[in-house]
Amino acid sequence: MKKIEAIIREERLDAVKKALEENSYFGMTVSEVSGRGKQKGIPLQWRVGEYRVDLLPKLKIELVVLDEDVPAAIDAIVRNARTGETGDGKIFVLPVENVVRVRTGDRDENAI
């Protein structure tokens, strides 16, 4: 089992969600995050002068899938989150030791 953490542009969420759902990955957790990378930030204005906001708002999608499903899930995310500009985000894949479904107590593969 692997956990996929994908940092994406806010406006790409719907497309990514839909593509994952079409590949039958329905469950996910989405949170609002701030971060920085090659995009470097954007300039904003005060009353006078400007300042640089280098932590930009992004969304983080977290989902846990079987090892063999990882390439398909990553592919769905990359195809739908990409614009080609800096700031498209990153995907991290982490090993998962255990999964427990709170309602039933089911474990691991049965709980994904």
Add this chain to the structure above:
Amino acid sequence: MAVNAGDTAWILASAALVMLMTPGVALFYGGMVRRKNVLSTIMMSFACLGLVGLLWVLYGYSLSFGADNGGFIGGLNFAGLMGVGQEPSSVYASTVPHLAFMIFQAMFAVITIALITGAVVERVKFSALLIFSALWLTVVYCPVAHWVWGDGGWLASLGALDFAGGAVVHINAGVSALALVLLLGKRRGFPGEAMEPNNIPMVVLGAGLLWFGWFGFNAGSSLASDGLAASAFVATNTAAAAAAFTWMIVSWFHRRPTVLGTVTGAVAGLVAITPAAGFVPPLAAIPIGMAAAIICYYSMVLLKTKLGFDDSLDVFAVHGMGGIWGALATGIFASLAVNSAGADGLIYGGGITLLKQMAGIAAVGAYAFVVTWVLGKLVDITMGLRVGQREETVGLDISQHGERAYGGLLR
């Protein structure tokens, strides 16, 4: 003279309009600070409604409008509203109850102190600010209000014009704010760290309430429901419009037409028209407002960006410089045809009026700066003006008030 129903209705309504400006300032300022200081910033303004609302009826009104002492300060003959009743005063606003004039004036004192707080937000100790405010009302506001508006006040006798408080409210507040900034120093992290406004829509709401309330402030200062009130009303709106529009263009010229800048422009225009509203023809409000936006904008650039003063919410740039420009503009554009109790300004051949305005600016500015500095120093030595490093870092909402503006995880 007898009480006039129309005049009384308008003055009472105007007092209510000016009252609403203080919560307006609270929101205007509150939206501009960081999230951890929004409540403390709002509280600094709102607390003035409590503190000054009490002190004014107890003795503040009397020190400002009581029997003259050498042109400098009023006596205590109106202390505790003694002799201030339902009949008109013998010298002020002769067609409305003395009580109505008194409470209208109360709201000006409240908002003047609220305005100052914008310079010291995010680092001033609340208890120290309250003590300072009480002292400042007594030793700065009341005398200056007496000079300009009191019967026998020396600036009034000189013939300096201040229709609705350009000197008493705005120059007074702006210059005092600057003195406090010099005493208090910068916020931790200024100017390196970006200190992002937590809620610009709240700033817009506050500016909207200010603009609305300003009709009471300026048109109410006619002290009658008459043609002069209408003229001041139109001048007020026109100046705000001209300044908001001009600031927007200047901001656009520097990059983008910002919302924060545009509403700040409106306030700068309202400040500048304040002393002039009932003395100048309504169309003079266009150059007054346009110049106000440009003067206040570049004052901000100079003070904050170039000189590095942390006048956090630009009180001196907007109220000090806007007020000074307004006082000068009154000396330029005033016309006896608009208000026979006024004077002709420079463009109508009354150069002497402009000189009197300069005297007024210098006197109020110098007095406010020096006395505020002394009062601030006094409070600083005795109880400390500034919060500790940890309190500042945590934020004043929690460290001063034990509250936070935006709640926890559970919705």
